Amino acid sequence: MNVLVVYAHPEPKSFNGAMRDLAVRVLGGMGHDVNVSDLYALDFKATADAEDFGTLANPDFFKVQAEQSAAAARGMDFAPDIRHQLDLLLAADLLILQFPLWWFGLPAILKGWVDRVFAAGVTYGGDVGWFSKGRFRGRRAMVAMTTGGGADSFAADGLSGALDVVLWPIQNGMLNFVGFDVLPPYIAYSPARVDAAARAALLADYEARLRAVETTPPLRFHPLEDFDGRRLKPGVAPLTVGQGLPPRGS
């Protein structure tokens, strides 16, 4: 497999850095080609704006998605940093988003990678399709993250709410949206608050997940065939959201 790890942490010595290094070593050792987009090291531009395009289709009214589609139609007329990330993304059989959960979401530098690189006309929209008919159907993606709070907080009756709700925008709104099979997330809870042995155990768990990455069953989302327009067909029971996700490692 060709693997892309998009990694967003400002401190190379962090636990996120250790998870990135582990993924490179383990997946590389399995014979996969592993690329890392280290967004902080790249000083990756987070903000989508007019500089993202070679020329503007409509200089009088700037709309990101319209300019993305127009740039795609002009033969990928994107800024060089976007073109490079798109080359990596389009080649990837497995995408891993590696980050610390900040404010229940992606660090801005990684959200900006999605805003800019998941470009309309390339990753979705028009003839490209979306969801189960999306460009990345048949490929795999996975969240690998750390939290400040503990696992007990991420539950339907927990302070943070159910994990599948917290991750819905990332897992459904980004990864499933463009067609990836979304694997259960790997979450290292509170690595900064546990001792070295517990951190080593977290890394061992992550290694087991990485070794099983080609065979792990993905999370279930509704395929497009379940919908009539934007709503589920009568008789199709909606996915349960808000009850959490399968336990780690399952």
Next chain:
Amino acid sequence: MNVLVVYAHPEPKSFNGAMRDLAVRVLGGMGHDVNVSDLYALDFKATADAEDFGTLANPDFFKVQAEQSAAAARGMDFAPDIRHQLDLLLAADLLILQFPLWWFGLPAILKGWVDRVFAAGVTYGGDVGWFSKGRFRGRRAMVAMTTGGGADSFAADGLSGALDVVLWPIQNGMLNFVGFDVLPPYIAYSPARVDAAARAALLADYEARLRAVETTPPLRFHPLEDFDGRRLKPGVAPLTVGQGLPPRGS
């Protein structure tokens, strides 16, 4: 009231721009003091990094939240752009986040505003408290956003999922987390796909919401008293998440 509108759209002539202008005019006309943080116009730095601080408490291991707490303890030793935004935020009785929903979340420039300005040691953490005992308790906050997709997609049986799930990270993870009373969101669905009369109707609906902003009942979240540690006390029924939010305007 002192009002802060944090506005994130790259095109001043956009519908988001019209919503911002309406908020300034209507709330100003009601006698409130209205400030706008126009993040694109400010070229606001989205990425949290070491440049955010006057000096580093730990130059050998950079951890954003630890440096934020240390900077707060040194007398608000933050970069000038963060200090300025914190002055506006700490003075606000009402915070409005005005943005287009991109990838089920905040545009990166606005996520970066939260990452950098909702600083540990100032807006939460340590002695500051959080959730119902958070720094902003008794104050109000509100999402005002546009979508590409239509309202029918944002439902428990819709393609995008229930609106309260999509907005959970923003409404619970950011606004409720620091103690705000979170008002029902105002959502302009698909303004780019409707005619001028329908856009005018959306703005009229938003104006009605703005005129009622001091009396609109906030969304319900569990107060800290409902929890024993990180889990709800036995007998407390969890909030229903995944069934959507009250209809617009209610």
